[in-house]
Every structure is written in structure tokens, then in C-alpha cells.
Amino acid sequence: MSPARMGFFTDTSVCIGCKACEVACKEWNAIPEDGLKLTGMSYDNTEGLGADTWRHVAFIEQRKPVGLAEPGVDHAGPVPDSGTPPAEAPMTPTTPGSGGELRWLMASDVCKHCTRAGCLDVCPTGALFRTEYGTVVVQEDVCNGCGYCIPACPYGVIDQRKDDGRAWKCTLCYDRIGEGLTPACAKACPTESIQYGPLDELRARAGERLTWLHDTGVADARLYGHDPHDGVGGDGAFFLLLDEPEVYGLPPDPVVTTRDLPSMWRHAGAAALTLLGGLAAVFAAHGLTGGKR
Template sequence: MTMGSLYGPLDPAPDAGYTDAPPRMGFFTDTSVCIGCKACEVACKEWNGVPADGYDLLGQSFDNTGGLSANSWRAVEFIEQSAPAGGCGAGAAPAVGLGMPGMGPPPGESRPDFRWLMMSNVCKHCTHAACLDVCPTGALFRTEFGTVVVQEDVCNGCGYCIPACPYGVVDQRKDDGRAWKCTLCYDRIGDGLTPACAKACPTESIQYGELSELRERASERVDALRAAGETTARLYGHDENDGVGGDGAFFLLLDEPEVYGLPPDPIVTTRDLPSMWKHAGMAALTMAGVVAASFLGGRR
């Protein structure tokens, strides 16, 4: 990618050299209709051959994934919190026990006043992707659809991409050391198919399509939720002028990003490289001038 374009809106595929790129494709994840079924996790693993994590309840919630990793390219977050005044709010996840056999309160006792917030987390396929900038082997590349993919046969396991990611998405497998993450099913979308996770989602919480159309749809959805009383509804990762130039996978949230474990103001870690190289070049020229002046002065 062109480092000089890090500070404004960008269509990443043409910027990466694709002269006849198709529309940018991506994900819109509407957390207000996520039911935590984890069908997306299963579909992702089955299609991409991602190893199983094992059955390990974390003891803190109904989640057994715990977050994104080399072996979890989709991870459904379960957040339990006190319900806002007036109940769960329009579009919010139901309070614990609603519609779940065996989970309701005992006879004569009130229902607990909290709700579940659920979100299927995934790689953001950033417009300005620091993982691409720091990869020394070219294992990470930008596709014609604007997404970011790791080539496992090129990755040398250096791990530079892991701290570079502002979202903590990229991870290494312990057995081989290589980096792994969501590819947005590059093999499927290249054949005109829907990514496995979106195809399997029963509530259309995960929506796939042209990014410009998804952004319009997401804005309309937020307006509808707010009109219905869910005043906390907001979009995350849709702004082309944010610290990563907008995400190729963005979200509708029902609370602050931090509640979902997302950074409130993500910034691409390599955004200052152009100015750093410029200052380094200036310093080198200055040093060369000082050395040359000292040498000439010494000869005189």
C-alpha cells in the first residue's frame, strides 16, 4: 500500500495496484440480532479447515472461545451486563432466562435485571493494514476485493504482524509458528460465493456484500433502532477518517466499544512511518553534511 495515502479515504485495492478491481467487499455484523449460536464459528472452521479449540468453558460466561486466535477466526463474544433503565431496549439481546428452558427464575422470585450482548468478532480487514506494512516476506497481501489475506506457505513465522495489528487479531499457532487469521473466505468470494460464516448465520447478524452498500444499510439500521428506543446503538469501524481508514468488517454495537473488548480509537501502528522516514532521511543528510564539512575542514 502507498504509505503516503494513510491520512485520508482510500480504496485499498486500486491503491495496491489492481487496475480493474471489483467493488470492495466486506462484512457488516449487526450485534443487535446475534443470538450467540456460534454457527459462524463452526462454518468457518469446517470450510477453512481451522483446528478445533477443544471444549473448554471459561467459567465466566457461556462462551468457550475466549476471543480471536490462530484457531478461532470468528469468535462470538458473550457479554453479561446490567440492563439499562426500562428493560433490554429495542433490538437488544434478551435478559437471561427468557425463552430458555431451565434458565428462568424460581417460582416467586423476580427475573434478574441484566442482559446478554453478543457479537461475532472477526478480522477487520483494515483499509490501512499495519500487518501488511511490517510483513518482510510478502506473506500478507491485499486482494482485489480490498481484503487482507495471509499466505501460510510464504509466512516465515517472524511474528511482526501480531503486535502491529491494532485489534489484536493476528495470532501464531504454537505447533508451527505461522500467522493465521480470517481470509474473508477469499476462495469463496472469488467464485461469487458468500463467506461461510455469513452463509451459516441464521439471523443475518453477519451480512456480506459491497462495502458501500453495507454502510448505507447499517446507517438505516442504526436510525431504526434509535427510533425504536435503543439510543445506545452505534456503528464501529465504518468511518473512513478514523485511525485505520475504516474497516472492511464493521459492526453495529449496543454499547461502548470497550464493553465488547474493542479499542475505542484504533490507530494503525505504522501511520507515522512516512514522517519517520522523512525525518530519518533529513537526519542522514545532515550527518553526511557534518562529516563532509569536518573532513574538508581537517584537510584545510
């Protein structure tokens, strides 16, 4: 029996921007150092995902009045039943009000491990493969550096390292989950903003969390990448957001870039058969004409 599909649910409403996930990811996967330069984007020192940034914590400052849950209220809402006490979570933004004119949105982004992954479709060497856990992994020793996977990703996740040209991205800590361990980023997250587990369970948990937020007045809360009927067949790493996806630098309606390949091949096959049929007819007619002579 194959194992359940595993994934991430990132609840940005309890992210505190500590970057523990970024550090843990780099340390466990031996990812080269980057991100020490001032980017001019608030406290965001890495700007986006890339070959050397597999977890990226975004800091978004908004001039949007927002109230906060009253002190002493259970502002964290439903927490995962992980068998360990939940970490203390920050106050959750609720309805717009007089709580201030500036709010921070923080979110830890990662490879989405798409159900229909364009990167897999275009890789000519088999360097990209889907694991038994439903995740998508790059085998760097098989990658030839062609770069086809980079434009094929609708999220702009995959990148090539400048020193060797090969593609690199999040593996969802394939080596750890194979041993029954939690991925490094989720293990290090102090607020359980990053949750790891069977994808079906995470989707159910996310739905409960979203309902709780809506019931407490957070009307802008929404799930992103959880729908198995979207343009990529649903993501193996999905998010709860507090604003439009574009605010977080995410495409509003991602579509797998290779979605038209099957129909293109069918049309190409039909055209080839038509051409062959025409050539056969020409040769047959020529043969009949030649016989009369």
C-alpha cells in the same frame, strides 16, 4: 475494472449466539479444533480471536434493566435486500425499563481487514497482502513465523500457531468470494447478523439500521469501525453495537501502529543528509588545510 471493496457488517442487535458462524468458519477453512474447555466466561468457550479461532462469538451478561419490543411489532427493523426472505430475528433491546435486570449482548467478532493495516506494513516476506477485494490475507506458505504482525495489529487479531509458529487469521473466505460465493460465516448466520457485500452498500445499510434503532428508543446503539477517517482508515469488517466498544473487548479508538513510519523515515532521511553534509564539510576543510601545508 477492479471489483468493489467487499466486507462484513455485523449487526450484533440480532445475534442469537448460536455459533453457527464459528462452526462454518472452522469447517470451510479446516481450522484446528479448540474451545472445548470451560473458560468461566459465561457461554463463551473460545475467549477471543486467534490462530485457531477466526470467528469468535462473545457472550456478555449485563445487570442493566432493558425493555423489549412489544410482541407482534416489527422488531427486526430494516433487513438487507438479498432476494431471500429474512430470517426470524430475536427481540431487540429498546429503552431501559422494567423488562428485567439482566440482558445478554452477543457479538460475532472477526478480523477487521483495516484500510491502513499495520500488519501489512511490517511483514518482511510479503506473506500478508491486500487482495483485489480490499481484504487482507496471510499466505501461510510464505510466512516465516517472525511474528512482527502480531503486535502491529491494533485489535489483537493475528496469532501464531504453537505447532508451526506461522501467523493465521480470517481471509474473508478469499477462495469463496473469488468464485462469487458468500463467506462461510455469513452464509451460515440464521438471523443475518453477519452481512456480506460491497463495503459502500453495507455502510449505507448500517446507517439505515442505526437510525431505525434510535427511532425506536435504542439510544445506546452505535456503529464501530465504519468511519473512513478513524485511526485505521475504516474497517472492512465493521459492527453495530448496543454498548461501548470496551464492553465487547474492542479498543475504543484503534490506531494503526505504523502510522508514524512515514514521518520517521522522513526524519531519518533528513538526519542522514545532514550527517553526510557535515562529513563532506569536514573532509573539504581537511583537504583545504592539507593543501596549505
